[in-house]
Amino acid sequence: MATLKTLLNFLKNKPNIKILGTHNTNTIIDEVLFLEDNMEISPNTLYLTTKLPKSLLINKQNILIIVNKASENIPFGQIETKNNIEEVYRLVCEFMFIEYKLYVKKLNIYNSLSAYNDINKTLNICETYLNNPIFILDTSYRIIGRSNLANPITSSIKIYNDQAYLLVDTVNIMKKDKCIDNIYSSSTSFFHFSDKNLIFCGIRVNNITVAYICILQENREFIEEDLELTNTLAQTLSIQMQKDNLFINSSGLEEEYYLMDLLKNSINNLSYIKERLKNIYFKLNKNILLIVIPFRQTYQDYRHNFGLKQLIITTKNIFGNCISAYHEDSIILLISKEDDAVFSENTKTRFTDFLNLNNLKAGISLIFQNILETKEFYKQATYALKLAKHLNIKGFLFCFKDYVEYYLFYILQITDNNIEKIELCTLIDPLINKLIDIDKSNNSVLLQTLVIYLESNRNAKLTSEKLNIHSSTFFYRYHKIEELLKISLSNSDILFKFELSLKILRYQK
Missing domain, CATH: 3.30.70.270 (Reverse transcriptase/Diguanylate cyclase domain)
Structure with missing residues (x-):
């Protein structure tokens, strides 16, 4: 709805108009009328006049007097202008029509919440007004929603397991430009002009930024009204995401998305995971x-x-x-x-x-x-x-x-x-895996020595014979295993776990 504040800001930007005097800027304006004597004053109507009515003995803050020269003695809002009252009336009506159209657009975005119950359909409705592609991303730079115009866009985007993510290079540019900081610190939408012109707006739940809107200037240049519509879209999506549990609101931590991706196996590219984790x-x-x-x-x-x-x-x-x-x-x-x-x-x-x-x-x-x-x-x-x-x-x-x-x-x-x-291979004791890696790196046979030792009922002499090595060589390997793994091979609990792991290995092979 139009307020006196937004109307006066509109008029201030017009040539040869100056706003002075007392007025309640929070007054909501439903209509505009010429003030007449003995007229009953409505609190949500703006009245225009060229003279102060003598019948009004109290200060009515939704009355604007059109004057050529403002006076400090008049306790009403004044518009100092060389324009006549009819021209001012025309400008106010123009503003009211613009506000009404904006109100209808906002209402349609809000109504999509109950009409469709679908984030992408809400984006498409907003896109008809913005005429530019709209993306929704969570705080780990995963794309969770796209409008129709955004669907064909693939630059700066990588797909893993049917999930779309921003390229790490793009994320780094956003961080370098302080764009990410602005998303988290700002409670409203803002323009971001760099190599590409963008609008960003955080989507907040309980004052926690759980996702954000990114609008790309592709089909037409941005206008100020776009910011208003983006704010409305952010408020609508906040409600929708709460209804659908499409965000992780339980800890309020940006990093939570990264760990949840790992728990759900959303990404199977190790290099990309490493790059993503650097973001946090x-x-x-x-x-x-x-x-x-x-x-x-x-x-x-x-x-x-x-x-x-x-x-x-x-x-x-x-x-x-x-x-x-x-x-x-x-x-x-x-x-x-x-x-x-x-x-x-x-x-x-x-x-x-x-x-x-x-x-x-x-x-x-x-x-x-x-x-x-x-x-x-x-x-x-x-x-x-x-x-x-x-x-x-x-x-x-x-x-x-x-x-x-x-x-x-x-x-x-x-x-x-x-x-x-649980996958059987993940049950193998980490120390056995470490021993396998040591053997690969050094071309050694420590694991084989351990296997034969356990199969020989932990008998050093029998193990040496089976391996066809001198007993001193066996004990060298024996103590080398203890040293590398930081354990004692006389510990029966450890050896039991090793035996179980070795049997899993054998079964897998």
């Missing part, structure tokens, strides 16, 4: 660990859920290089370190104390190197929690490495074909 300053090192902490939100709105927010902040501080998400009533953490001991003793102590203090439990996956397998190791962390509960084991920290054999027992008993199973 997460360094993908050699070793990766996944942690799941069950936690039920108090509020659906993250902004008010201070408990969840604080837990996420604290865990990120404990682990350092870490990204997090809230999914299926659990806090999920993905940690990456160069050191084989992703979970150092100091970190383990701090984390256990944190869990104890907050009465929480955590499931921890095996260490892995291939981030494309994140989904499988997420299953491991959740199974660690489930199996510990099934076995009635008390504590706060449950590592899947302690439950691999129990997982196999569990799967054997389950008759439900819909149960999610």
Whole structure:
């Protein structure tokens, strides 16, 4: 609806017009009339006159007096102009017609919410007014909606598993131009002029930017009205996305989209994943660990859920290089370190104390190197929690490495074909995988030595004979394995897990 403020701003931009005097800029204007004596004043009508009516003894702030020279003694809004009152009336009617057309466009965008219940159809309605392609992207630069004109555009876009993403180079340019910062800091739409002319507007839910609109100047040049329509589109899409749960609103963290892509296997290109993760300053090192902490939100709105927010902040501080998400009533953490001991003793102590203090439990996956397998190791962390509960084991920290054999027992008993199973290859102990890599890099036979040693019932003499090597050579290899893996081969628990892993390897081959 038109307000006196927007009308006066319109008139100020016209030649030979000056606005002075007292007026309530928030007054909503429904119509404009010439003021006559003894006329009953309506609060939503703008009245134009060339003289101050003597019958009005109080200040009516929706009256504008058309004068050649303004006077400070007149307590009404004044339009100082050489134009006659009829010309001013024509200009006001022109403004009212423009505002009415804009109002109808906005109303049609809003009404699409109930008429179609579809983001892309809402975009297409808005596109008929903007006549330029419209994209909707989440905060990880994944395209979640396109208008008709945007569908054929493929430049700066890469497709992975039927999902469209902005190229990393494009994202870097947006960051360099401070465009991303503006999207997050601005509550309204804005023009962005660089090598391409664009309109951006954040889509917010509970003051959290969950996605944004990008409009490309392709078919016609932008006008100021486009910003108004883009704001309306952003408000409409905010409601639609809440209805459809098309955004991740549970933690309010930009990084959450990146981790969710990994959990859902949305992208299968390792190079692109590495490039994407650089956008959030997460360094993908050699070793990766996944942690799941069950936690039920108090509020659906993250902004008010201070408990969840604080837990996420604290865990990120404990682990350092870490990204997090809230999914299926659990806090999920993905940690990456160069050191084989992703979970150092100091970190383990701090984390256990944190869990104890907050009465929480955590499931921890095996260490892995291939981030494309994140989904499988997420299953491991959740199974660690489930199996510990099934076995009635008390504590706060449950590592899947302690439950691999129990997982196999569990799967054997389950008759439900819909149960999610873990890929067999991911059950192999990380130290065995490390030994395989060492052999490949150094052309050594440490794994073979370990296999024969275990098959020989841990008898050094028999192992040496089978390998046709001197006993001193065997013990050199034996201690080399202990040194490289930082373990003791006299530890029966470790050897049992190694035997299980080696049997999985053998079965796979």
